[in-house]
Amino acid sequence: MYDFNSIIGEEQLKEKMKAVANSGKHSHAYLIVGEKRSGKTTLANCFAKALQCESEGNKPCGMCLSCMQMDAGNHPDVITLKTAKEETIGINDIREGLNDDIVIKPYRSEKKIYIIEDAQKMTRQAQNALLKTLEEPPSYAVIIMTTTSAEAMLQTVLSRTIVLPVRPVPDEAIRRYLMKNAEIPDYRADVFTAFARGNLGKAMDLATSSEFEESKERAVTLLKGIEEKSYSTLYVTAAPFSDKKKASEFNELMDFIRIWYRDALVYKSTGREEGLIFREEIQYIKKVSKEISYEGFEDIFKALKKSQAMLRSNVSTETVADLLLIAVRDCRREPED
Numbered sequence: 001m002y003d004f005n006s007i008i009g010e011e012q013l014k015e016k017m018k019a020v021a022n023s024g025k026h027s028h029a030y031l032i033v034g035e036k037r038s039g040k041t042t043l044a045n046c047f048a049k050a051l052q053c054e055s056e057g058n059k060p061c062g063m064c065l066s067c068m069q070m071d072a073g074n075h076p077d078v079i080t081l082k083t084a085k086e087e088t089i090g091i092n093d094i095r096e097g098l099n100d101d102i103v104i105k106p107y108r109s110e111k112k113i114y115i116i117e118d119a120q121k122m123t124r125q126a127q128n129a130l131l132k133t134l135e136e137p138p139s140y141a142v143i144i145m146t147t148t149s150a151e152a153m154l155q156t157v158l159s160r161t162i163v164l165p166v167r168p169v170p171d172e173a174i175r176r177y178l179m180k181n182a183e184i185p186d187y188r189a190d191v192f193t194a195f196a197r198g199n200l201g202k203a204m205d206l207a208t209s210s211e212f213e214e215s216k217e218r219a220v221t222l223l224k225g226i227e228e229k230s231y232s233t234l235y236v237t238a239a240p241f242s243d244k245k246k247a248s249e250f251n252e253l254m255d256f257i258r259i260w261y262r263d264a265l266v267y268k269s270t271g272r273e274e275g276l277i278f279r280e281e282i283q284y285i286k287k288v289s290k291e292i293s294y295e296g297f298e299d300i301f302k303a304l305k306k307s308q309a310m311l312r313s314n315v316s317t318e319t320v321a322d323l324l325l326i327a328v329r330d331c332r333r334e335p336e337d
């Protein structure tokens, strides 16, 4: 069942998709850009459903044969590209799955829609093969791609594509959803909302993961008294991140660091406990808020930003982790009185 109403937030994007479908004037290629688990695939399918809907009224109607076929997952003119490998989309995937197939007219609809998920996995050659179709698409063809990164796409592909960014869902909407639909108590909903940063899928993953609590424990243990940890201790902590598979764990650790110090900064400037994520560690949060100066908090948030930039430019996770932990340890403190 593909229903725009089931997607929380993204009002502008949903309205835009419906408007395109209702106007009957569509482009040949779209690229939906958003984080992992941000609902891109659902959006792509809802969009395809609206574009294919046969109703004279508002699309998608949910009642016509086309809408029903979409919901049943067997629309003959909406094709999700299958790939031979999981990690990459290769030139043959595009040639066989798209270029050779797209020349065949739609089965019964006016349009023939291809959905390419995770388009960032397309190799350069695959993108160049796709470009051939984008340069001269058949009039009935629409290609809807989803990707976590528009930067992974060739400029030549991007220039022939309408980019549709998925925006973060407002925190309050995520919090409400967790409490209402997943029956999570408010103080826990606050925690997951803070970590999800506008990604509802991620919030749900966190809420149902048993590992989250463990990683939280680990992060808290590390951050408590980090100022006294020796260089070699921090080095040992950072070392496991050299494993590529641990990259997402490091991202999680960065989230914990960000929220831990944000809590302390909020407490330092307001003296209030409500709204803090690490409320159960309030004694430590108070201590940290006293010890670190405002400039020190700035040092930490700058170091977090810098870490992200370094990861984007492919500096090894181990090195980034090492530098970040040292920056956090050595941030500016309040003068002792």
Ligand SMILES: [Zn+2]
Pocket (backbone or CB within 6 Å): 052, 053, 054, 055, 060, 061, 062, 063, 064, 065, 066, 067
């Ligand atoms: Zn319909």
